[in-house]
Amino acid sequence: MPAGQPLRIHPTPIPGLLRIDLTVHADTRGWFKENWQREKMVALGLPDFGPVQNNISFNDEAGVTRGIHAEPWEKFISVATGRVFGAWVDLRAGAGFGTVYSYEIDPGVAVFVPRGVGNAFQTLEPGTAYSYLVNAHWSAQATYANLNLADETVAIDWPIPLDRATISDKDRGHPPLAQVAPFTASTPRRRVLVTGANGQLGRELLRQLPAAGYQVTGLRRPDLDLSNPAQVAGLDWSGHDIVINAAAWTDVDGAETPDGRRACWLANAVGPASLARAAVQHDLTLVHLSSDYVFDGTRAPHTEDEPPSPLGVYGQSKAAGDAAVAPVPRHYLVRTGWVVGDGRNFVRTMARLAADGVDPNVVDDQVGRLTFTTDLAAGIIHLLETDAEPGTYNLTNTGEPTSWYQVATRVFELTGHDPSRVHPVRTKEYFAGRQAAPRPLDSTLDLTRLKATGFTPAPAGERLRQYLRNR
Structure with a gap:
């Protein structure tokens, strides 16, 4: 977590998926950061996506692995404490279907995830707090696309092997890429x-x-x-x-x-x-x-x-x-x-x-x-x-x-x-x-x-x- 790094936004191989370097101010007391700053981030090219809900997932152990879920809304992901290995797969219909990107997220990194891009993470430290802003309220009627964490086609290189990771039965049961119906932007609207x-x-x-x-x-x-x-x-x-x-x-x-x-x-x-x-x-x-x-x-x-x-x-x-x-x-x-x-x-x-x-x-x-x-x-x-x-x-x-x-x-x-x-x-x-x-x-x-x-x-x-x- 480089202290004092400038706020920057980086493109990734997945169109619309952006990695953000956050400025972290550290001293003997700890650190402070502006985790979400609309005016500055929009000026640098982040979509003005209008978040309406903030969710936090606290994970007791290293190796907790969640995903891969593609929802019909945008997300702004960061961590408050700890570190995670983040993995994203483009599940939108089109030529980019199946494209993979991964990156380690600590408090100095955030990621903007467009709707239809599958999102997953694996905790690398105990006591990790994973935070995400979303621009729509959760709905049971929403249309999702899900992908199996162990899919051999996308072949995500998980730092902690999945056979030693903590994964829910639901996430283990997601389909392989060949069986995933591509997410289409028109579906939820x-x-x-x-x-x-x-x-x-x-x-x-x-x-x-x-x-x-x-x-x-x-x-x-x-x-x-x-x-x-x-x-x-x-x-x-x-x-x-x-x-x-x-x-x-x-x-x-x-x-x-x-x-x-x-x-x-x-x-x-x-x-x-x-x-x-x-x-x-x-x-x-x-x-x-x-x-x-x-x-x-x-x-x-x-x-x-x-x-x-x-x-x-x-x-x-x-x-x-x-x-x-x-x-x-x-x-x-x-x-x-x-x-x-x-x-x-x-x-x-x-x-x-x-x-x-x-x-x-x-x-x-x-x-x-x-x-x-x-x-x-x-x-x-x-x-x-x-x-x-x-x-x-x-x-x-x-x-x-x-x-x-x-x-x-x-x-x-x-x-x-x-x-x-x-x-x-x-x-x-x-x-x-x-x-x-x-x-x-x-x-x-x-x-x-x-x-x-x-x-x-x-x-x-x-x-x-x-x-x-x-x-």
């Missing part, structure tokens, strides 16, 4: 929790996600009240890797009332904040649905980096929810608007009015693009499947922006009714004498960033024809 599962988007996600190979759990408000932080914190998150928050208060006019204001903020701001906290604590990917209402509609097309400028309570609450989600390391903030799917929406209302013989007044000075849940759900899955860069993405259907009046006339036309029955009015005229929330007049969202990921939604006009044909 395909369990999805969908909130707002009974909404238009929630229903579509529950249809598309299983077909894309995801294990899906849908929660409705009776199952999980997002406005209750204690209920969110108390949920068993161990069975989920991804959360898609499709729940929201969407009654924009009701949000302007005293009771509605409180309910709107609880659903759209407090709820996302609670989910963001859970995502950080449990290493989850968080997908959160944002809205065109976070803008005032004066600078369209709206880009992802445009500062929020909400006009009403609903938009303000959505902007607050967006801000709460943004710090989550793996987040996708999907901004959309004018949503049409399985449920109540503008297109269905116009089709019903047309069939009932009603000649509606529809505003002609609010413009944007329809977003069909078919494409909205597919776009979200695309971001997850391609491991797109975390951040904000605008997602609507493509095509020329249209007004609500133009959409209504097209619905009448496509359902075999006279489009001249729809009467255009200005927004101020339409809401005259009624309590109503202010609306952005131009909700057009810029789709450049989304298209750069390789996903281009279908034209809104094409989807409208299909929707009315299949409803």
Whole structure:
């Protein structure tokens, strides 16, 4: 254990497995070290892996041998007292499968182990305390890969022969390398929790996600009240890797009332904040649905980096929810608007009015693009499947922006009714004498960033024809 050595990080033959030289300060009293120092270590190239749990294994005797275990989380390994012989085997799928690295660890050495790399150690001194930080809480549902300590293919040169070592029956029973199913990074990150599962988007996600190979759990408000932080914190998150928050208060006019204001903020701001906290604590990917209402509609097309400028309570609450989600390391903030799917929406209302013989007044000075849940759900899955860069993405259907009046006339036309029955009015005229929330007049969202990921939604006009044909 060299005293006073500089903090350094060394690569190893196993990609992502790093050996760290720790600075140990020794004097007549003993020694001191910074065992884990996020700022310094990240600056030197250690992944900012976000540990959430610290475990210590105390071993009475030399020769205690544990492993080889590959878990679906990262580990930062060190010893507080004593020495160990550490051995690592790459059990991840790929060309490096079976690569071995070993090194002796004393208090001046630490090792960062990526998920999927098998880890084992053998104590070289009595009274050894082996410590490791992990970035996920232990779960019985987690998928592991294990390898036999005596496997002849990897041929680890144990300092103390295994026939004289102390080994558990479970570790002795692990399979040889030829029988090990390679660890795949996708395995532990395909369990999805969908909130707002009974909404238009929630229903579509529950249809598309299983077909894309995801294990899906849908929660409705009776199952999980997002406005209750204690209920969110108390949920068993161990069975989920991804959360898609499709729940929201969407009654924009009701949000302007005293009771509605409180309910709107609880659903759209407090709820996302609670989910963001859970995502950080449990290493989850968080997908959160944002809205065109976070803008005032004066600078369209709206880009992802445009500062929020909400006009009403609903938009303000959505902007607050967006801000709460943004710090989550793996987040996708999907901004959309004018949503049409399985449920109540503008297109269905116009089709019903047309069939009932009603000649509606529809505003002609609010413009944007329809977003069909078919494409909205597919776009979200695309971001997850391609491991797109975390951040904000605008997602609507493509095509020329249209007004609500133009959409209504097209619905009448496509359902075999006279489009001249729809009467255009200005927004101020339409809401005259009624309590109503202010609306952005131009909700057009810029789709450049989304298209750069390789996903281009279908034209809104094409989807409208299909929707009315299949409803």
